[in-house]
Amino acid sequence: MSAKRRLSLTVWVLAGLGFRATAATIAGHPVVLDAQGKIIPWYSPTEKAFDQFLHRRWDFIKNKVPPCPGPPPRSNYPQYYFYDGYVTQSAAITPDNWMNDIGEKIPNWFESARLYYAYTGDTQVMAIVRGLMDYTIAHGTSPASFAWPNFPQTTTGPGDLEFTGFTPTFARHETHVDHAGDMGLSYFRLYQFTGERKYLTNALHIADVLAAKARIGTATHSVWPYRVRMDTGAVTAEYGANWIGCYDLLDSLIRAGLGNTNAYAQARTKARDFLRQFPMRTGYWTDGHTDNPVNSHTYKSNMGKSNMALYLFDHPEFHPDWRTWLPSSLQWTEEHFVFRTAEKEPATAFGANVVGEQDGFNFKMDYQTARYAAECARWYRVSGDTNFLEKARRSLNWVTYCSDAEGRATESPYSLNIASWWSDCYGECPRMFYHAFAAMPEWAPPGEDHILYSEGVLTNVSYRAGEVQFAPCNAIGIVYLRLSFLPAEVTQNGAPWRRQPSLTAEGWTARALGNGDYAVAVRHIRHGQVRLATPNPKPRPRPAANAAEK
Incomplete structure (x- = not known):
């Protein structure tokens, strides 16, 4: 049709x-x-x-994105590797030819992919994003000799095969520190998903630089400079406010016991204090994304504030007045x-x-x-x-x-x-x-089984009639689901969990949605495979990953 x-x-x-x-x-x-x-x-x-x-x-990404304009090897890759977007008014998918916003693309695509994987069990989306991240690490990381070493490029020109910065809007090797930190968090989370050491190595490199460069933030100079030239160390914009991703990277590594946790803890405290004392009070959530050369301490962008808000829903302990x-x-x-x-x-x-x-x-x-x-x-x-x-x-x-x-x-x-x-x-x-x-x-x-959201990365996701399984990468967390059945058993590593009246303790809750469906939430406090099952399943609908073909 x-x-x-x-x-x-x-x-x-x-x-x-x-x-x-x-x-x-x-x-x-x-x-x-x-x-x-x-x-x-x-x-x-x-x-x-x-x-x-x-x-x-996701079906559009998997099946409908044409290759980049030639010559090879550029034309061997889909357009999203080397361009910011496509011309909206063109009938064909035509590159915008403005720039390539690596620092926004990597974190957002990773989060979208890992959440869709949990929602469907579709591993193809994780493979797509992993390929994009592999290329970025290989072609968009600063040399060890730079003043900001082993740190991500966050921009480059349209069609560039080597990522060196978006000129002339920015200087060569100028990077956005906030987005680089977001990329570091994505690298760490990909390490959690795959177990491959190179992703952890790159995440640690970024965290090490952030720890070394953190400072006491003020109303005009944030905890890290917003933009810097990685080769010389010259600061090109002193104030930004989109720092919750950098904070989360440091906090995640500390909780995992990885890297220089003492240095990370000191930088984490500086980041928390800056966010609490300045943008959360003043409303100056300065960020120009990756293509607007903002240099101001009163500029406002919705993104940094939104990132802060979404983080607080999962981590209300960040601020006592959340x-x-x-x-x-x-x-x-x-x-x-x-x-x-x-x-x-x-x-x-x-x-x-x-x-x-x-x-x-x-x-x-x-x-x-x-x-x-x-x-x-x-x-x-x-x-x-x-x-x-x-x-x-x-x-x-x-x-x-x-x-x-x-x-x-x-x-x-x-x-x-x-x-x-x-x-x-x-x-x-x-x-x-x-x-x-x-x-x-x-x-x-309705009538389907889905993991709806988890703040942490999940692996080993599987869906069968009357059964959902997953393994959390973080020891502590909450996983939200909609199920077409009330679980008769909920276990982790085979040990049964109790149904609880609330999520203050390990276990699970359920709320009836009608027609045999339930909103289920699971609170885990350790690692291990989680299984929710019923002996009387409904027939499963057509696999969700293929739903776009209808």
């Missing part, structure tokens, strides 16, 4: 259910509204819309990036808040809107405030319109002259849905 025919059928089915399509469109989709006149997904059945969004975006800060941070996003708009773009659309990116480029984007929706959903689960549940639902519904039936993304549907970036559309945006699922397992597809 053609994509056009599928879209027509979807609208017809929705109309039959009491929903109505409007004359308005978003990224080519007729907007479908509910009885309240508010946006719902274009896909039918709507209860599988978020699930299908995830499947189709329950006060989180709702105020959502208000901050609304003030600066929802209701303040670029040009003639809307702040809201059919009941959905839509979100911009940064002070100097505040266009509404799918991935920033997905970030906001994830934060709203998780705050609803903490607070019980249904206003945030409504905000999360409508904004995620809007995001579904930014993919066509084949999984091709339109990042900025109100400004089609803006390219659709691989990092944003196929990494940063989809990974936010798993945060939303953790808060609202009701939004995952």
